[in-house]
Amino acid sequence: MSVEDDLLRLRGQRLDEGRNLCYIHPQARTGSMVSGSVKGASFSLMDKVAEFLASHRRVFLLMGASGSGKTTFNLQLEYTLWKNYNKGGPIPLYINLPKIDSPEHDLIGKVLRSCSFTADQIQEMRDTREFILICDGYDESKLGTKNLHITNCLNQPGQWRAKVVISCRTQYLGVDYRDRFLPYEGDHYTPSAIAIDLFQEAAIASFSKDQIREYVERHVANEKPEWSTEEFMDKLGKIPNLLDLASNPFLLVLAVETLPDLSVDAHQSLEASAITRAELYDVFVKNWLDRNKQRLVACDMDGDEQTARGQLLDVGFEYEGINFTKGLAAAIYKEQDGRPSVKYNLTEDGHQSWKTDFFGPDAKTCHLRISIPLCRRGNQFRFLHKSLLEYFYSCVFFDPSLMSNNNHDENSCDSLDADEDSIHAQTTSASASLLDHALNKVCIVENVAILEFLVDRVKKQPIYRDKLIEILELSKKEPSISTAAANAMTILVRARVKFHGWDLRFIRIRGADLSGGLFDLTNFREADIRDVDFTRAWMREADLRDAKMDGVKFGELPYLTEEGEVRGCAYSPDEKYFATGSRDGTINIYDTTTWRGRKGVVLKGVPSIAVNGLAFSPDSQQIAMAYDDGKVRIWGVTASCLERILESHSGRVNCVAYCPNGQHIASGSDDCSVIVWDARTGDLICSFKEHTGGVNDVAFSPDGKEIVTASADNTVRLWRIGSNNESILVGKHTSSVSSIAFSPLRHQVVSGGHDKTVRVWNLRSDEAGFIFKEHTGQVWSVAYSPDGRQIASGGQDCSIRLWNARKEGKSTVTLDGHTAGVLCVRPDRFYQR
Template sequence: MSSLSPRGNQQPQPGFIVSPPSTAQEAADNQEFTHDGKRCLLPLDRPLKFGRIATQADVPGSIEDALLRLKTNRLLEYNQPVYISPMAKPNLQASDNSALPLMDKVGNFLEGTGLVMLILGDSGAGKSTFNRRLEHRLWQEYQPGGRIPLFINLPALDRPDKEMIVEQLKTADFTEEHIRDLKQRHQFLLICDGYDESQLTSNLHTTNLLNRPGQWNVKLLVTCRTQYLGPDYRDRFAPKAIGQYHCSANNLFQEAVIAPFSKEQIELYVEKFVPLIPRPWVKKDYMNKLAAIPNLMDLVRNPFLLTLALEALPSVVKGRSDFSRLKITRVELYDTFVYNWLEANKRRLQDQTLKDKRQAFEDLLTDGFVHNGIVFQKDLAEAIFQEQDGRPIVEYSNRRDRSSWKARFFGFKPEKTFLRDASLLSRTGNQYRFIHRSVLEYFLSCSVWDAAMDDNEFAPQVYSEATGVSLPVADHPLSKRRLVSEPSVIQFLAERAQMQPIFKKYLLSLIELSKSDPQASMAAANAITILVRAERHFNGADL
């Protein structure tokens, strides 16, 4: 899971989880917890054995200077105020009860003979968070001549299937001479994050020629969302046997699947979450609500959803007393979190001296700042799927891209700047992305239907005998791509259909339209998929 703190030039936003500069908090940040609430030893007290393949005297000083700069920068960039050490089971079929600390599993991988380790997990399970924690810990323990931890955000690379190490090192300002020397004399641990988000299907170990004679000497750790893979996924990751590129060396491959949070882990997370900023509730208030609202404790076993729930709960339960009859869904948590986020940013901007940009901001206020913020992010999510096939990172150069679709979102017009800075986006240099993949998917689902469309005269319509109104079906959001490959988007829309009867009626009208208009077939297929997920039965229906 990506950190919620914005990156690059953005300032921490109101309501965001930011770490206060206190000694007590810094100490807390370096604690890890097991599933039963026991504190693990601090990283420096229990080092991962990383091995050495060169002595300090053997290493050219210029390379170690460059590595020191990389180490310093990466340690300074690390910011994870709330961290609970995840548990992991050995494979997808294993029971959650078989889970062991993931950090221990990675430690065994580093000490063993394996070359590739795959870490699987649902969206929001904490894969990226763990990767950054692992990298931070290994840089803390790094000694000259040791194995080099290299974090690679796969979606940020142009060709991760070819020369991904060279491309990553160049972004860190290593020279060609440094790169040649590192390739010849050093070992790496490649921490490759976001295999699914980069839309990859190739075997990175094979296509990058890793561990071949004269090539990079590495151990490869890759993370991927569980939902992205089919039944034969191991072939995408297992290294090939030497001299037998068609055969996998399964003895050199291992995997781990991140398990959902236990109740003890949830309680520890809440304990660390509450002191970060002033809040109206204490730990007991949060835990009581999580326990009292039906099925909510199961929903928040996902770390990212837990974070959203803790931010949104005070607003969701406001004015309600009978929590046993309250039902909260994932989409409702996102709705509330997004609304609160945009409201907080509106207040932040109202308190600033905007000078010559004041009129642009006032225009947004008049038209509805929160509404425009939601529309901006819906349109951006739709464009990312339309123009980049869902690849989450958008690179924008005003000189190169001012005439492209990207300028609509990342240009320098004051209105766009306000909306962009208030959105759930992070920035690294000229690269922008939503703070989490699920946020991108949420806004794509909102392009089909969002909370504001319930009983809204401006909600999209399609022609049917029932509605008597029309919209060119080719322009319909559900006609632009098959959603069967986007299970998270389908889940958001299915929950929306359960909450909003008018949306369910709307989907049924699409199905009805497909009987007379062949162009409606894709939209109808998507509508059926959503309704089936929403547990709408079609037995005996004329589809």
């Protein structure tokens, strides 16, 4: 057969093998990803290589991190070139360099012989044809620093004519990497003969979200999984950092293949599904190391490299790889405070540097370093994604030896198992082992990223949860493991372990973060809880007697002392300000970041007229204030000046409110009327006058179309703006109604009255409301939490009580501390319970 006939035979084989239905065209960027000079907008890598093939250039270096899709692109490039092949044209050859024995010599001849071409055919092609060599895996071959273009005498007189596309992982490349790839021009191999103009390079780019979606769509179309494209994209987007990781093509393939197998119901929320982020990362790492193990096994090695490889495989490559990466992560946090990029230069750092253990020239170190998910730019190394650094560092604290109850070797840290013969021996052994454990050496209380991975472990590994609890118990007798106990307690609380009614006497957890924890009826007597953060923790009837509490934080905000009786208070919607209005006419506005205030803002001409209530505009730029003299005054927060006076009431104004869109202001007065004003012009829009007693409070519905009022005539009424000014009677108290609030969910209002009750009224159904009766004095203020699930009330008995807004019952929390009646209760955005 002729050369052309056999080339057509080879073409048919390669086209049959090379079709990839899920292939996504990658993007790339010009410049060196290694030196950090990648720049400019991304472009189609296939188009750029096509330009290269049509140009005078001879070598195209394709760089990319592990898993970035270099091999997939190279195979697709060969497929495309064969598909477009014309008789007599350049011959494309995909070459897996690690599978070629000594590729530095006679590379093309070896590949053609493996394709069953005869010696005569090979000589004919050498003399008459041009090749496109697609060399994959330079970093995995035995070439070291050899330059294939030079050693194969490509494009020299009487030698093979070829253009070379060659790929290499960035982890493998150093600062002077170009010397391995630059072609030479002319008859003599001298430095002056190097032709930079014949060389081109590009760095393969991460997948964009559109490319990720395109891959998922093709996967769904071809593989017919149970999940739809939208369900895959929803999970990829909602699991923290997963979409970022999926920008690496290899990890995207892993994610798409493993998510359904990890018992994730596509229709479930993440909270309801069985999957955790730590489990996904476990799968990623296992597959990553397995892939690199196969790559290492396939490489042809000798000498120290072969010996090191044998040692890694004997011990267990995955085990060695994980331990190596855990050690690197721990060193980065210890030596660099978690800064992810490591700069290493053997000449500058020397053999004594901690970096040499991970980046030095030792053969075993090199095998491991190029097999873990690192990327490299010159002498700078970092993990593919910071979350991988955090994952591996969390593995330092998630010690499998703490998970097992038997079969431990002599190096095991299993120190927490019960010894029925000797409790003393157990305690001594356990504490001794924990002394040197990472949990006791490093405080991770404030490292949220690490804690999140460990929380995942607690949720999926009950034994790990139990072991952390045992550490708490050990701390009661062993002060030397207090750091481990503080870490353990912080992890457990973040995992929502409930400590209601637990006996935590004597535990030592100094510095733990227990914010949001559940500690009702918990016994902390004589515990060391110094510097512990209990912000937003539930601690009803918790026993703190004789506990060490220096520096403990309960989340209380500054205690503000005003000169006059405070009649009204409010947070600005942007929460930058907190304002109070006093009986002596003073308005105080505080910056909520520093709690420093513009004290004593007294309006000219009205220094002694009491302020009965106030409200911020939705844009936080104005405060409307209700005064005893029957006027509503508008104060400019930024300008710090009086902007407008609203006059029409004939009695003192008790209350004021802005509608949610800021267009209207409503005020209620002792003259029994409610007036709606234009907030921009101050014009009176309408008034409501069906009450027979003074209007004590007013509130807008969430959509701003309705107003609800509380009156001294014992009634609660609902008004629709723009109607015929007639109201709907919502309900009655047995005495004056002092306060009112509209539910953010629109279906309820709550009122507080002088009859010592808090009453909830259903507006959108025929269901009866309900009554809360625990206050021992008049109820002066009520408010909903931002999510509408809870109600807060305050009153004459000096207490603030929290209630479940959805059902009748006892108060869930009672806050005591005021020495006089509570006139005003207002939530900030953190009040969600």
